[in-house]
Amino acid sequence: MCEITIQVNCPYCHSVKVVKNGVKRTGRQNFLCRDCRKQFQHTYQKAGCRPEAKRLVLQMLVRNAGIRDIEEVTGVHRQTVLRWLNQKADSLQVSPRQGHYDSVQVDEVWTFVKRRKKCKRWLFYAYAPETDEVLAWSWGNRSEHTVRRLYRQLEQLRIGHFCTDDWPAFTKVLPKDRHMIGKAYTKNIEGVNLCLRTRNRRLNRKTACFSKKEQNHENAMKLIFYYRNHHTL
Numbered sequence: 621m622c623e624i625t626i627q628v629n630c631p632y633c634h635s636v637k638v639v640k641n642g643v644k645r646t647g648r649q650n651f652l653c654r655d656c657r658k659q660f661q662h663t664y665q666k667a668g669c670r671p672e673a674k675r676l677v678l679q680m681l682v683r684n685a686g687i688r689d690i691e692e693v694t695g696v697h698r699q700t701v702l703r704w705l706n707q708k709a710d711s712l713q714v715s716p717r718q719g720h721y722d723s724v725q726v727d728e729v730w731t732f733v734k735r736r737k738k739c740k741r742w743l744f745y746a747y748a749p750e751t752d753e754v755l756a757w758s759w760g761n762r763s764e765h766t767v768r769r770l771y772r773q774l775e776q777l778r779i780g781h782f783c784t785d786d787w788p789a790f791t792k793v794l795p796k797d798r799h800m801i802g803k804a805y806t807k808n809i810e811g812v813n814l815c816l817r818t819r820n821r822r823l824n825r826k827t828a829c830f831s832k833k834e835q836n837h838e839n840a841m842k843l844i845f846y847y848r849n850h851h852t853l
């Protein structure tokens with residue numbers, strides 16, 4: 621008779637200091653990592669319980685996968701995917717890295733919720749090319765109120781000048797002496813628009829993947845902005 625030994629590594633910290641820790645109601649062996657104190661099993665009944673599932677789902681959310689694509693590929697239920705999306709977005713804080721920026725570009729992107737393309741949800745956001753960073757954003761209609769809400773978030777920063785296109789709402793809100801208007805000044809943010817439309821399935825043009833709830837919509841964008849700024853989640 622030969623004895624086979626299987627070494628179990630912790631899926632969270634890869635430690636080998638793993639001990640048995642009882643049996644689950646499903647009959648599966650439970651393990652405990654002595655280093656990070658997390659518990660885990662060898663196999664799981666539900667795909668969403670696997671330790672690596674959440675990281676994979678979040679990664680797919682910021683790499684242009686729709687909710688149902690993620691459900692199909694990972695086996696995690698779409699309601700769980702949406703719950704993780706909202707939980708993660710609530711835990712993230714997108715805040716500017718610097719107190720001073722020479723130049724900030726501001727632009728608007730149309731999006732929609734519930735397939736009502738007539739009722740667009742406009743996204744205004746500020747981008748700093750010198751640090752390749754999205755500083756702040758606001759949701760609403762394409763009016764000066766939405767621009768004003770964005771500007772209020774930027775007031776605490778020392779900004780040399782604002783670059784925008786010639787949309788009248790910008791002229792009404794941004795300080796005249798520090799406002800530069802013209803397509804030539806907003807080349808960088810136009811590139812970011814393209815990146816946002818490519819990375820987020822909800823922002824793809826001619827897509828059947830759209831948000832049914834505004835909260836999901838806004839949180840999906842928050843994840844994208846955080847991922848853009850930090851290159852990780």
Ligand SMILES: [Zn+2]
Binds near residue numbers: 653
């Ligand atoms: Zn561990």
